[in-house]
Amino acid sequence: SQQGEEDPQALSIQEGENATMNCSYKTSINNLQWYRQNSGRGLVHLILIRSNEREKHSGRLRVTLDTSKKSSSLLITASRAADTASYFCATANNNDMRFGAGTRLTVKP
Amino acid sequence: DAGVIQSPRHEVTEMGQEVTLRCKPISGHDYLFWYRQTMMRGLELLIYFNNNVPIDDSGMPEDRFSAKMPNASFSTLKIQPSEPRDSAVYFCASSFYPNYGYTFGSGTRLTVV
Numbered sequence: 001s002q003q004g005e006e007d008p009q010a011l012s013i014q015e016g017e018n019a020t021m022n023c024s025y026k027t028s029i030n031n032l033q034w035y036r037q038n039s040g041r042g043l044v045h046l047i048l049i050r051s052n053e054r055e056k057h058s059g060r061l062r063v064t065l066d067t068s069k070k071s072s073s074l075l076i077t078a079s080r081a082a083d084t085a086s087y088f089c090a091t092a093n094n095n096d097m098r099f100g101a102g103t104r105l106t107v108k109p
Numbered sequence: 110d111a112g113v114i115q116s117p118r119h120e121v122t123e124m125g126q127e128v129t130l131r132c133k134p135i136s137g138h139d140y141l142f143w144y145r146q147t148m149m150r151g152l153e154l155l156i157y158f159n160n161n162v163p164i165d166d167s168g169m170p171e172d173r174f175s176a177k178m179p180n181a182s183f184s185t186l187k188i189q190p191s192e193p194r195d196s197a198v199y200f201c202a203s204s205f206y207p208n209y210g211y212t213f214g215s216g217t218r219l220t221v222v
Contacts, residue, residue, distance in 0.1 A: 030208055042113070042200055042213030043152075088152070092208035095164070099144075099152040 004032075004089040004100030012106040019076040021103040023089030024069075032065055033090045034074050037102070043088060046074075081109045115201050115214035122221055127189040130217045132201030133182055140207050143176055143186050144200040146216070152200075158184065159207070191221045 007022045023032070031050045035043040049056045049065045049072065056063045062075040076083055086102040114133040122128050134141045142157040156166040161178045169176070173192070178184040188195055198218050202211040 033210070035211075035213075040215075042202075042215050043211070045210045045212070048210060095157075095207040097154070097208050097211075101151045 004091050004098065006087070006089060006100045006103040008103060009101070010104040010106070012108065013079055015079060015081055015107055015109050017079055017107075019079050019083070019105055019107070021074045021087050021105070023072045023074070023100055025072075025089075025091045025100075026070065027091075027093060029067075029091045029093050031092045032063075032072050033092065033097075034061075034063060034072075035088045035090060035099075037086045037088065039085075043099075046087075076105075079105075079107045081107050083107045113201055113203050113212050113214035115199075115217050117217060118215065119218045120220070122191055122219070124192055124221055125190045126221075127187065128191045128195075128219060128221075130186040130199050130201075130219070132184045132186070132214060134184070134201070134203030135212055136182065138203035138205055138212070140204045141178060141184050142202040142204075142211065143184070144202065144213075146198045146200060147196075155186070157207070188219075191219075193221045195219060196221050 004023045004025045033048045034046045037043045047058045047063050049063050060077045065072045084107045086104050088099050088102045090097050090099045116131045143155040145153045155168045156176045158178045176186045198216045200213050200216045202213045204211045
């Protein structure tokens with residue numbers, strides 16, 4: 001069963017724009033991770049943020065975590081057509097990791 | 110490393126038939142996970158192994174589903190008998206730790222007609 005809820009469900013932007021996706025969850029977590037899934041492929045791990053961290057960067061990715069609000073955001077800066085994919089947040093607590101339903105991002109060239 | 114390898118990529122079978130999905134995890138990864146993905150239910154964890162031992166199979170939907178990991182480099186997920194509602198994409202993933210950075214295979218798209 002899912003725990004994370006991504007918002008929006010779908011997002012369409014122009015190449016070069018920034019894309020922001022949000023994830024809300026319900027229970028306490030050890031860490032939160034973001035994954036990308038291209039059509040017809042498996043999920044690819046992008047970035048992990050621990051529960052005691054508030055912000056993390058990796059290349060064009062920026063992730064924030066607010067444990068008081070039980071929410072996280074993924075920002076992709078200067079988007080490219082190749083960023084078109086579904087993005088999932090996954091919450092980890094003890095040995096249990098649950099994935100959200102995902103945000104479908106379309107970047108138009 | 111070639112990553113997590115799953116076979117077959119696509120499987121079409123008739124209702125009632127036995128289906129076996131295969132997975133080779135990344136060498137050195139002690140954890141192996143089987144997930145099922147559908148539009149309606151998203152990604153569901155079916156079962157996971159640690160050092161070849163099944164740890165949590167609470168996500169296995171019914172007795173028709175079974176999974177084995179006879180050694181560190183091979184796992185199977187079997188459905189017997191298969192039903193149309195089993196149609197989904199089945200993913201295998203592996204990792205060093207249970208909650209950190211899973212590596213997913215490309216999945217097996219199962220269609221039961």
